[in-house]
Amino acid sequence: xxxxxxxxxxxxxxxxxxxxxxxxxxxxxxxxxxLFISMDAYRSSSFHSERDLVIALLEHARAQAVNNICxxxxxxxxxxxGLEVTNNTYTVFQGSSYASxxxxxxxIFDANPTVTLSGDAExxxxxxxxxxxxxxxxxxxxxxxxSTTTVELNGRIWWTH
Numbered sequence: 001x002x003x004x005x006x007x008x009x010x011x012x013x014x015x016x017x018x019x020x021x022x023x024x025x026x027x028x029x030x031x032x033x034x035l036f037i038s039m040d041a042y043r044s045s046s047f048h049s050e051r052d053l054v055i056a057l058l059e060h061a062r063a064q065a066v067n068n069i070c071x072x073x074x075x076x077x078x079x080x081x082g083l084e085v086t087n088n089t090y091t092v093f094q095g096s097s098y099a100s101x102x103x104x105x106x107x108i109f110d111a112n113p114t115v116t117l118s119g120d121a122e123x124x125x126x127x128x129x130x131x132x133x134x135x136x137x138x139x140x141x142x143x144x145x146x147s148t149t150t151v152e153l154n155g156r157i158w159w160t161h
Contacts, residue, residue, distance in 0.1 A: 061093075079127060081094050088110070089111055091106050132155060137151075
């Protein structure tokens with residue numbers, strides 16, 4: 001007859017407190033690292049989205065000018081179009097300047113308050129050609145991230161990452 005099996009209460013009790021605290025500590029460390037990485041990715045994505053929005057608005061204003069678009073009751077022929085950039089808004093307008101525009105035809109977009117702008121705040125594209133009177137440079141900053149958007153004389157738009 002085989003010997004009876006004696007169970008030791010200590011071997012079948014489950015996890016010890018030290019094991020549980022070790023696992024929870026590792027989980028907290030991994031979660032904290034993941035949160036740090038994801039927040040940095042979010043900030044980077046937010047900054048690049050803002051730059052991409054400005055580029056899209058510049059391209060839209062240039063397309064409106066090249067295609068000789070004019071909206072509103074006082075339009076007989078097409079008009080120049082442009083973009084005015086402030087720290088709070090981006091305004092796509094029609095007219096030879098932001099000051100002389102028809103404000104009822106403005107297209108206004110909210111700007112990201114964490115991104116700051118330096119350089120040229122107004123870009124006007126000539127009717128039919130899309131050219132600008134002088135090269136325009138806008139520099140966007142958010143923390144250590146910097147992106148420069150340039151509009152050349154012929155209306156070509158390019159940027160740095």
